[in-house]
Amino acid sequence: MTPVATVAVAMLAGSLRVSTPFLFVSIGECLTEKSGRINLGNEGVLVLGAMAAYAISYETGNPWAGLVAAAVAGMLLGGLHGAVCSLARVNDVAMGIAIMLAGTGIAFFFGKPFVQPSAPLLPGIPFGFWSSSKDLQYALTVSPLFLLGIAAAIAMHWCFRATRVGLRIRIVGDSQDAALALGLPIDRTRFLATAVGSGLAGIGGAFLSLYYPGSWNEGLSSGQGLMAVALVVFARWNPINCIYASLLFGAAGALGPSLQTVGITWGYYLFYAAPYVVTLVVLVITARGGRSLAGMPGQLSIGR
């Protein structure tokens, strides 16, 4: 293969792998923000989910049990955020940072014994069986979680557009007055949206520890949980757009390692920063004009 093709295949492989945690955290964050609350704690949820998934997979020998554990752990931590933010005068942005620090701390604390042992990982689905190229076969081995994430994004989009639950979440997120007038349970809606959203983010963490990179250590997450917040802004609070945005961020994340496969090692650390630069550029582009972004839930604290 030519170097360009090698890099392209490596980036495709990287994009399909790296994008999945972005996808789960971003649709989870999208759900939470649609209800009018922001959760910066999903970074902590991601790490805690990764740890819980790895630990349970190791203890039970079943990676799918680990996946469930990650979702439950995420829902618990997100539920804490949701419950505390329901109290008067509590700042949800600052609380998210606290949840982030607490979540990573708890994950490192309980995850210490699981750094060494190797747990059973989730299997991949070989979509590249038709190709004779080893690289392409590797690139097209897709995690079932990636497909699950896409299915979840489409389901969420349908839910927002066509169901009663989705409409209620949107009302609570867009106008507190309208929700009050309709007698909707505002706090309960936001609590549930935060808990379920963090459950999805927890699954994103399970992908990190049980599929790619497929191990548990303290440097596993590199800010995907927080970058997802920017990603949701970029996706205009639309779950379908979250899929495209995640693939873009995944490709940016795969840039450095892909160039390494053809021997370009100069500026490894700078290429490593590519997804952050993309995030920053996205923030600047989407924030132009400063206010009333199309599609932004009206009750979101970062918009007021």
Place this chain on the structure above:
Amino acid sequence: MSEAGALPVAATVTEPAQPVGGDRTYPLRHALEAMLAPLVALLASAVLFSILLLALGQSPIDFLGVVWVGAFGSWFSVRNTLQHAAPLLLTALCVALPGQLGLVIIGGEAAVVLGGLAATVAALPLVHTDPIIVQLVMAVAGAAAGALWIGISGALRAKLGVNEVIASLVLAYIGLAIFNHLVEGVLRDPSSLNKPSTYGIGDDNMMGNVPWLDIHPGIPIGIAACVLCWVLIYRTRFGFAARVTGGNMRAAQLQGLPVTRLIILSCALGGACAGLAGMIEVAAEYGRANSSLNAGYGYTGILIAFLARFNPLAIMPMALLLGGLNAAGGLMQQWMNLPDATVQVLEGIIFVAILTSDTLYGRIKWFQPRG
């Protein structure tokens, strides 16, 4: 800007309305309320953490004993605590200064790292001159690098309306990438094999401990910075305008306050403090810039600033408290066989509790204005 025109706005946004009748003890009760809520939060987190320890079969009393011995038990451990607290004083200011305007900056870590790197690079051509000159140049370079980095977040917020929480964090990752790129590339001392580092600034140019007390040189600098920032916030026109803006940004704009400039300046000042912390780490501890600078001081600073409710004077005891916890971390591992993340868990619990305690304000009638 007209001071007379700005005053009525400030009176409505920064201080609760004073009752007309004589409620002489209200300021006292107000201060008591502000102290009580964090105390309740600290107590609650102590209880929660004790439950966690008991569940793991450890004694909370033993834990307290270890923290006491490790943090304040001897002159040696007090000095160790102060050494940990010194950079925290400055990184907390990096959150507290923009915090006056209602901004949450969480990228202080990169300002520390880049400040340390800039200070080292500035010192390298001057290593054979007078140590005083070297240290002054280092301080200026470190502060400037930190100011630039956090100032970018402020400028993005002020000029383009980019959310400063995400921007500062993303910039922190970018800053760390630049740091790694430079330290492992052009600026690397080839003899530093295991831990890529820059060339050293030389032993003669290192900052010594404070004479007579023999404590970390960052302590007097940090205390001076806290006091200066307190004066700046509560006793100058700049600080007054910043607090008005933090109370209600739109009202401040209507009053003609230079909100854009205030945001950028306060972020840059906060960043300068964090950059100075990096410079002191290099000049007093490592003698060169390497990954030791990336020790999480920026993140602990966020917690301290929130614990202190963004008040620079309150930052000092809180930095001492958390510096002590960090200093005792090694002892927790050795004596109680607890993982090194124990301090992080405790800090996380305290952080969640302190923010939850915000809901207590205004709930107890006795503290409210009467008449």
